[in-house]
Structures are given as C-alpha cells and as structure tokens.
Amino acid sequence: MSDTAVTPAPPADPYLLLPLRQRILEQRLGVRALHLHREGHAELSHRFVEDTAENVYSVSKTVTALAVGIAQAEELLDVEDLIVDHLPAPDGGYGQGVDAVRIRHLLTMTSGSPVLGFLDAERDHADLTALILGTDLTAAPGERWEYSNGSIFLLSRIIGERTGQTLRDWLMPRLFAPLGILNPQWFTTRDGHSWGATGLHLKSGQLARIGRLLLQRGAHEGTQLVPAEWIDALHADTSWVATGDPEPESVRYGLAVWDCTVDGAWRADGAYGQFLLVLPAQQAVLTVTSHLEGRGGAEILRAVWQELLPLL
Numbered sequence: 001m002s003d004t005a006v007t008p009a010p011p012a013d014p015y016l017l018l019p020l021r022q023r024i025l026e027q028r029l030g031v032r033a034l035h036l037h038r039e040g041h042a043e044l045s046h047r048f049v050e051d052t053a054e055n056v057y058s059v060s061k062t063v064t065a066l067a068v069g070i071a072q073a074e075e076l077l078d079v080e081d082l083i084v085d086h087l088p089a090p091d092g093g094y095g096q097g098v099d100a101v102r103i104r105h106l107l108t109m110t111s112g113s114p115v116l117g118f119l120d121a122e123r124d125h126a127d128l129t130a131l132i133l134g135t136d137l138t139a140a141p142g143e144r145w146e147y148s149n150g151s152i153f154l155l156s157r158i159i160g161e162r163t164g165q166t167l168r169d170w171l172m173p174r175l176f177a178p179l180g181i182l183n184p185q186w187f188t189t190r191d192g193h194s195w196g197a198t199g200l201h202l203k204s205g206q207l208a209r210i211g212r213l214l215l216q217r218g219a220h221e222g223t224q225l226v227p228a229e230w231i232d233a234l235h236a237d238t239s240w241v242a243t244g245d246p247e248p249e250s251v252r253y254g255l256a257v258w259d260c261t262v263d264g265a266w267r268a269d270g271a272y273g274q275f276l277l278v279l280p281a282q283q284a285v286l287t288v289t290s291h292l293e294g295r296g297g298a299e300i301l302r303a304v305w306q307e308l309l310p311l312l
Contacts, residue, residue: 057270065256069230090130097137117149156196
C-alpha cells in the first residue's frame with residue numbers, strides 16, 4: 001500500500017443521534033429532521049417525518065445576511081452605508097431619524113424603527129418599503145435592540161435596488177444553485193419583493209447545506225461562495241448586541257445570528273424550532289427542522305447540549 005494513501009473518513013455512528021432522538025420523542029419537541037455534519041466524518045441524519053420543503057422562518061434572516069456579505073464583496077454596498085444612499089425617499093419624505101440608519105443597524109435589529117413587520121397591516125401593506133422609510137424612528141439608531149422583520153426586509157430591498165432583481169433571483173447563481181438548491185420558494189410582499197426576513201422554503205437536507213457553509217466559513221466544495229471574513233463578522237465579539245431577553249439562549253444577537261450558551265457556538269434560528277447550530281470547537285454543525293408549538297425553541301437547544309454535545 002502506498003504511503004500516500006488517503007485514510008477514508010470513519011463510518012457514521014448510527015447510534016450517535018439516538019439519545020437526542022429519544023429525548024425529542026419523550027418530550028414531544030416536534031423535531032422533523034436532524035442533520036449532523038462533522039469534519040472528517042460521514043454525514044449523519046434522521047428524519048421523523050417525510051422531508052418536504054418547509055418555511056424556515058427567521059433562518060431566512062441569516063440567508064439574507066449572507067447575501068449582504070456577497071453584495072459587499074461585489075462592491076454593491078458596504079455594511080456601514082446609510083440606507084438612504086440606497087433606498088429612495090417615499091412620497092412625503094423619510095421619517096424623522098431614518099437618514100441616520102446604517103445597514104449594520106438593520107442586521108443587528110437596532111434601527112429604531114417601530115415598523116417591525118409583524119402586524120397584518122404591515123405585512124399586507126401595498127408598499128412596505130415606503131411605510132418603513134416614511135415612519136419616524138422611536139429610538140436613535142444603535143440605541144435599542146428590537147426584533148424586527150422590517151429591518152431585514154429593507155436589506156432585501158437594498159439588494160433589489162442595487163441589482164434590479166429580487167433577493168431570491170439574485171442569490172440563485174451566487175448561493176442557491178451552487179449548493180444544489182435549484183428552485184427555492186421565498187414569500188414576497190404584495191409588490192413582489194422577497195421578504196428576506198422570513199418565508200424561505202427549503203427541505204431539511206437543503207438547509208443543512210447552508211449550515212455546512214456557515215461551518216466552513218463560506219466555502220463549498222472548494223469554492224468560496226461567501227467571504228470567510230464576512231462569516232466571521234456575523235458572530236464577531238464586536239458584532240454582539242445585548243437583547244435584554246431573560247432566556248439564556250437569547251441574550252446576544254449578532255449580524256442576523258444568535259449567540260449560544262455553549263462556548264463559541266452560534267446559530268441561525270427560526271420560529272417553531274428551525275436551527276443551524278454551528279459548533280466550531282467540535283468542527284460540527286447540526287441542522288434541526290421542527291414544528292414546536294406552545295414552547296420556546298430553547299428546549300430543543302438544551303436537549304442538544306445535554307444529549308448530543310458530550311458525544312461529539
């Protein structure tokens with residue numbers, strides 16, 4: 001045998017996910033699928049239900065943040081740009097304080113805009129962009145954290161203004177197609193703009209490819225789809241903002257990602273238990289899709305920390 005022979009990756013341990021699977025069933029955590037990628041190991045997954053394309057909710061925000069990093073690399077924008085340099089004033093002009101909001105404020109949920117994009121009147125508005133831009137701020141940019149679909153929607157609109165395409169269409173050749181995600185559906189506003197903040201529909205295996213991209217600092221099969229330094233910036237020490245949330249898993253928010261209680265871990269996080277859990281120390285990423293109602297998704301996180309993390 002040649003001295004240069006490549007050692008194959010060890011086979012996947014079929015029992016590695018078993019304690020977590022048992023906890024999920026015992027506590028009725030509503031998990032639909034698990035995908036574990038560990039560097040140097042075979043992929044490991046388990047599905048509790050058929051793998052269909054589902055809304056990944058606010059994991060969409062992290063995908064939009066990836067788009068911002070790609071756009072910055074293409075010199076279409078800079079994270080420190082004022083949003084008024086990219087989005088024209090609505091009829092009646094900008095709301096008070098809007099001219100001080102930067103792209104970074106949108107990413108960190110600190111824009112100060114009261115239009116959060118959760119009310120039916122906002123979601124169904126004929127021109128949500130104009131509504132946000134024309135409404136006075138209730139806090140100075142950077143002063144207060146408040147979770148917002150509206151802020152991330154404006155990121156989608158900025159990319160749309162710069163490219164003449166919807167966020168979904170612009171990302172097709174840059175992110176989705178290279179990952180083998182050939183026809184993703186993304187909810188739009190009434191006037192046809194990708195929501196950005198929510199509404200991206202993916203199968204669990206497709207979502208897992210995005211999780212692996214995060215772990216590998218934007219690289220996919222030898223191609224750098226997202227700048228590595230941008231992936232680092234999403235969860236850099238200088239990016240975290242205190243949320244004031246009493247839930248330990250929701251204490252700090254970065255550039256459209258969340259900090260975790262496990263040292264060094266960070267995540268994309270969507271309603272009802274959609275997670276991309278990046279575990280740099282373990283060189284692993286766990287993708288979780290779920291439909292957990294009536295309880296916080298942090299119950300799923302704690303199950304992962306207690307049942308899977310010690311085994312990695």
